[in-house]
Amino acid sequence: MGVGKSTVGGLLAQRLGVAYRDTDEDIVAAEGRTVADIFVEDGEPAFRALEKRAVQEALTTHDGVLALGGGAILDAGTRALLAGQRVVYLSMDVEEAVRRTGLGAARPLLAVNPRKQWRELMEARRHLYEEAATAVVPTDGRTPEEVTDAVLDALELKEA
Ligand SMILES: Nc1ncnc2c1ncn2[C@@H]1O[C@H](COP(=O)(O)OP(=O)(O)O)[C@@H](O)[C@H]1O
Ligand SMILES: O=C(O)C1=C[C@@H](OP(=O)(O)O)[C@@H](O)[C@H](O)C1
Ligand SMILES: [Mg+2]
Structure with missing residues (x-):
């Protein structure tokens, strides 16, 4: 959360000359x-079900x-959908x-104690990100443009 998936996703699509979508949107x-x-x-389980459908829809259309x-x-069905795709894990x-992420709602x-919540979420999720990823790109101290360059390099993709 807050690592820059939406920001870098948009920049990456521009650089590649392809379309961009975001499942949250x-x-x-x-x-x-x-x-x-x-x-x-x-509740969260209902959101995860909507999210799985959004991923499935996006990957087919x-x-x-x-x-x-x-x-x-976190959703096993979503993880299965990602198998065979290029998946970038942005870390920080x-x-x-x-x-x-600030303290916004x-x-x-x-929303409550973001530092502790973020650490706990990452403890539960890190191994899942690592398993799904075909590339890992650290983002600390990098601008979104620099992260985008690093993603292009990691995926061995050329700009349009
Ligand atoms: N490399 C970066 N350096 C500094 N701020 C960033 C970077 N990437 C994104 N941001 C900022 O961090 C916030 C979260 O970015 P966002 O793309 O919404 O992340 P995500 O989709 O992973 O939650 C936004 O305010 C965005 O402008
Ligand atoms: O990590 C999470 O559980 C969530 C991340 C959010 O998206 P971003 O990662 O784009 O912030 C959004 O889907 C929701 O608030 C839940
Ligand atoms: Mg996002």
């Missing part, structure tokens, strides 16, 4: 509610860069995470 558009409202009204939400990896340390899972 697809879910919000389809539901007509914010991510935070879906979490509060329906969209050809380009797709940014996922940070928790998508906790202090960088707190700087990037947009990310409900970090």
Whole structure:
């Protein structure tokens, strides 16, 4: 969460000359509610089910860069959908995470004690990110443009 998937995803798509989509945006558009409202009204399992559907839909109808939400990896069905795709894991340390996400309410899972919550989420998720990734790109101390360069390098892709 907050590592720059949406920001770098958009830049990467521009650099490659392909389309960009973000499953959080697809879910919000389809539901007509914010991510935070879906979490509060329906709960996290319901959000994960919507997210799995959004990933499946995007992988079948969209050809380009797709940014996922940070928790998508928790769903076994979503993980299965990612097998065979190029998957980039953008990493950062906790202090960088707190700087990037701030204390806003947009990310409900970090709303209370973000530093502790982020550490716990990463302990539960890190191995899943590492398993799914075909490339790992550290983002600490790098601008979004520099991260995008590093992703292009890691995937051995050339600009359009
Ligand atoms: N490399 C970076 N350096 C500094 N700030 C960044 C970087 N990448 C993204 N940000 C900022 O961090 C915040 C979270 O970025 P976002 O792309 O929404 O992350 P994610 O989609 O992974 O949650 C935004 O305010 C964004 O401008
Ligand atoms: O990590 C998570 O569980 C979440 C990450 C968010 O997306 P970003 O990773 O783009 O912030 C969003 O899907 C939701 O708030 C839950
Ligand atoms: Mg995002």
